[in-house]
Amino acid sequence: MFNQVLLIVWRESVEAILIIGIVHAWLSQSGARVGLRYMWLGVLAGLGLAGLIGMALMSAASWLSGSAQGIFQTVMVLTACILIVQMVFWMRTHARTLKTELESGLAHSVGNAHYWGIATLVAIAVAREGSETVVFLYGMGMAQWYSGAMTPFLIAAASGFGLAVLTFQIMQLGNRLFSWRRFFAVTEVLLLLLAASLLVGGIERLIDLGVLPAGPDPLWDSSALLNDSEGLGGLLATFAGYRAMPPLTAVVGWVLYWGVIATLLRWQRRRIPMTVRHDTSNGMQAP
Amino acid sequence: MKHMLRLLALLTSLSLASTAYASELTEYTLTLHNGTLSPRTLHVKAGERFKITLKNTGNTPAEFESTSLRKEKVLGPSVTSFVVIHPLKPGSYDFFDDFHPDARGSLIAEAATPE
Numbered sequence: 001m002f003n004q005v006l007l008i009v010w011r012e013s014v015e016a017i018l019i020i021g022i023v024h025a026w027l028s029q030s031g032a033r034v035g036l037r038y039m040w041l042g043v044l045a046g047l048g049l050a051g052l053i054g055m056a057l058m059s060a061a062s063w064l065s066g067s068a069q070g071i072f073q074t075v076m077v078l079t080a081c082i083l084i085v086q087m088v089f090w091m092r093t094h095a096r097t098l099k100t101e102l103e104s105g106l107a108h109s110v111g112n113a114h115y116w117g118i119a120t121l122v123a124i125a126v127a128r129e130g131s132e133t134v135v136f137l138y139g140m141g142m143a144q145w146y147s148g149a150m151t152p153f154l155i156a157a158a159s160g161f162g163l164a165v166l167t168f169q170i171m172q173l174g175n176r177l178f179s180w181r182r183f184f185a186v187t188e189v190l191l192l193l194l195a196a197s198l199l200v201g202g203i204e205r206l207i208d209l210g211v212l213p214a215g216p217d218p219l220w221d222s223s224a225l226l227n228d229s230e231g232l233g234g235l236l237a238t239f240a241g242y243r244a245m246p247p248l249t250a251v252v253g254w255v256l257y258w259g260v261i262a263t264l265l266r267w268q269r270r271r272i273p274m275t276v277r278h279d280t281s282n283g284m285q286a287p
Numbered sequence: 288m289k290h291m292l293r294l295l296a297l298l299t300s301l302s303l304a305s306t307a308y309a310s311e312l313t314e315y316t317l318t319l320h321n322g323t324l325s326p327r328t329l330h331v332k333a334g335e336r337f338k339i340t341l342k343n344t345g346n347t348p349a350e351f352e353s354t355s356l357r358k359e360k361v362l363g364p365s366v367t368s369f370v371v372i373h374p375l376k377p378g379s380y381d382f383f384d385d386f387h388p389d390a391r392g393s394l395i396a397e398a399a400t401p402e
Contacts, residue, residue, distance in 0.1 A: 058363035139386075214373065229355065244354070
C-alpha cells in the first residue's frame with residue numbers, strides 16, 4: 001500500500017510539475033517576476049478545480065461522470081495543447097528581449113495578456129493530474145481509516161508529495177547547472193512533445209464523441225514491438241503521444257501538428273534576426 | 288465565447304445521441320476489487336461496438352485504463368459505471384487498473400467464426 005500511494009501521488013504530479021517547473025524557471029530567469037504571481041494563481045485555481053473535479057468523479061451519478069465528462073476533458077486537453085504551443089513560441093521570441101523590455105516598461109501590455117494564458121495553462125495542468133490524486137487519496141484514505149492504519153498512509157502521501165517537490169527543486173537546480181541556451185532547447189522539445197501527446201489524446205476523445213471519423217482503425221499494430229501501456233512505450237505514450245494501434249485520424253493529426261510546428265519555427269527563425277538587430281541598436285524596441 | 292458555446296452544444300447533443308445508442312449494445316462486465324480484476328481476460332466480438340460495465344466492488348478507488356482501447360475511467364469505491372468501446376479489429380488489447388499497477392488484464396477481440 002505504502003509504495004502504491006507514494007508512487008501514484010508522485011507520478012500524477014510529474015506532468016503538472018514539468019509544466020510548473022519550466023514556467024517557474026523561465027519566469028524567474030527572464031526577470032518577469034510579475035508573471036510568477038500569475039503562475040501561483042494558476043496553481044491555486046488548479047488545486048481548487050482538482051478538488052471539484054475529484055468530487056464529481058467520485059459519484060457515478062453526477063453529470064461529470066457521463067458524456068459531459070468526456071466533453072470537459074476533451075476541451076481541457078485541447079486547450080492545454082494550444083496554450084503550451086503558444087507559450088513555447090512566446091518564449092522563443094521574447095526570452096532574449098523580455099528583461100530589457102520589462103525594464104523599459106514596453107512589454108507590460110504584451111506580458112499581461114500572456115500571463116493569463118500561463119495561469120490558465122498551469123491551472124489546467126494541476127487540475128488534470130490533481131483531480132485523479134484527489135479521488136485516489138480520498139478513496140485510499142477512507143479504506144485506511146476503516147482498517148485503522150492511517151499513519152503509514154499519511155506518511156506515504158506526504159513522501160509522494162515530497163518527492164514531487166524534490167523533482168521540482170532538481171529542475172530548478174538543473175537550470176542553474178546547464179546553460180540558459182541548453183535549458184531552453186531541452187524544455188522546448190519536452191513541451192512540444194507533451195503538447196503532441198495532449199493533441200493525440202484530444203483527437204481520440206473527439207473520435208469517441210463522434211465529432212471526428214476514426215478512419216482505418218487501427219492503422220497499424222506495433223504493440224508486439226513496443227507496447228504502449230507499460231515501460232518505455234507507456235512513457236512515450238504519456239509524454240509524446242505514441243500509440244501502438246493508432247486510428248488514421250490520430251496519425252494525421254500528429255503529422256499535421258509537427259508540420260505546423262516546423263513551419264512556425266522556420267517562419268520565426270526568419271523574423272528573429274530582425275528583433276535582435278532592433279535590440280542591439282539603441283534600446284528602441286519594435287512595436 | 289459564442290463559438291465555444293456552440294461547439295459545446297454540438298458536442299453535448301452528439302454525446303447524448305451516443306449514450307442513447309449505448310443502451311442497445313452487447314454488454315460485458317468487469318469487476319475491479321482492490322487490485323483484483325475479474326475476469327482477467329475478456330472475450331468480445333470483433334467489428335462491433337460494445338459496452339463494458341465496470342464495477343468497483345472494493346473499498347479503494349480504481350481506474351480502468353487502456354491506451355489501445357483509448358479509455359480512462361476513474362471509479363470511486365463501490366461505484367458502477369460503463370465505457371463504450373469502438374469496433375475492434377481481431378486481436379489482443381491490454382487494460383489495467385491504473386490505481387493498482389499490478390492489476391493487468393487483456394481483452395481478446397475474436398472474429399465471428401464463419402458458419
